[in-house]
Amino acid sequence: AQSVTQLGSHVSVSEGALVLLRCNYSSSVPPYLFWYVQYPNQGLQLLLKYTSAATLVKGINGFEAEFKKSETSFHLTKPSAHMSDAAEYFCAVRGNTGNQFYFGTGTSLTVIP
Amino acid sequence: NAGVTQTPKFQVLKTGQSMTLQCAQDMNHEYMSWYRQDPGMGLRLIHYSVGAGITDQGEVPNGYNVSRSTTEDFPLRLLSAAPSQTSVYFCASSYSTVSGANVLTFGAGSRLTVL
Numbered sequence: 001a002q003s004v005t006q007l008g009s010h011v012s013v014s015e016g017a018l019v020l021l022r023c024n025y026s027s028s029v030p031p032y033l034f035w036y037v038q039y040p041n042q043g044l045q046l047l048l049k050y051t052s053a054a055t056l057v058k059g060i061n062g063f064e065a066e067f068k069k070s071e072t073s074f075h076l077t078k079p080s081a082h083m084s085d086a087a088e089y090f091c092a093v094r095g096n097t098g099n100q101f102y103f104g105t106g107t108s109l110t111v112i113p
Numbered sequence: 114n115a116g117v118t119q120t121p122k123f124q125v126l127k128t129g130q131s132m133t134l135q136c137a138q139d140m141n142h143e144y145m146s147w148y149r150q151d152p153g154m155g156l157r158l159i160h161y162s163v164g165a166g167i168t169d170q171g172e173v174p175n176g177y178n179v180s181r182s183t184t185e186d187f188p189l190r191l192l193s194a195a196p197s198q199t200s201v202y203f204c205a206s207s208y209s210t211v212s213g214a215n216v217l218t219f220g221a222g223s224r225l226t227v228l
Binding site for chain 2: 006009032034036041042043044045046049050051053090092094097099100101102103104105106
């Protein structure tokens, strides 16, 4: 069965600092991994996805994530945080059927001016 | 192009009442699903559908029913609401891709409170 674990339910960074949000996965098959972002009172929207084409994946708004099989990780990073990055971030893995997705518990990102 | 539309946005129920959360998508996606979001628990899959007339259970299906009579609509029914069903509900749709990395498109959510 597939699952993801997000380390740190709350992360605070200063504006302009590096953002690092952690996600570890468990999967019996090569995983399809995703990062979604949720702004207050909105639904989730896709930041980026990993499909095995490349281990470093670039997404929207300057975010990227690196797939590391040896560490079973898919951490999300952004070199310089912006106030508009304050949101909740979810890591997700696709289930075996392709129609089920399993989400982490989320990480709330606060950006301090 | 409206995407995924959920109604209502807010609802308050009393224990034992029934209601239906509506979900409609206009993207001709074959897959639709319902999630609930609870603090500290992320999103959990309630039910999903791979096409009209086909539904299946997710992680937390108890207390919920679904049906899919058309490609566009996927309503979620609470037959006898319980306080444990107080949550934010999200409907999502997706389509299969060659890469296999199907991307979910979410609605804006429905916040349900059961007293």
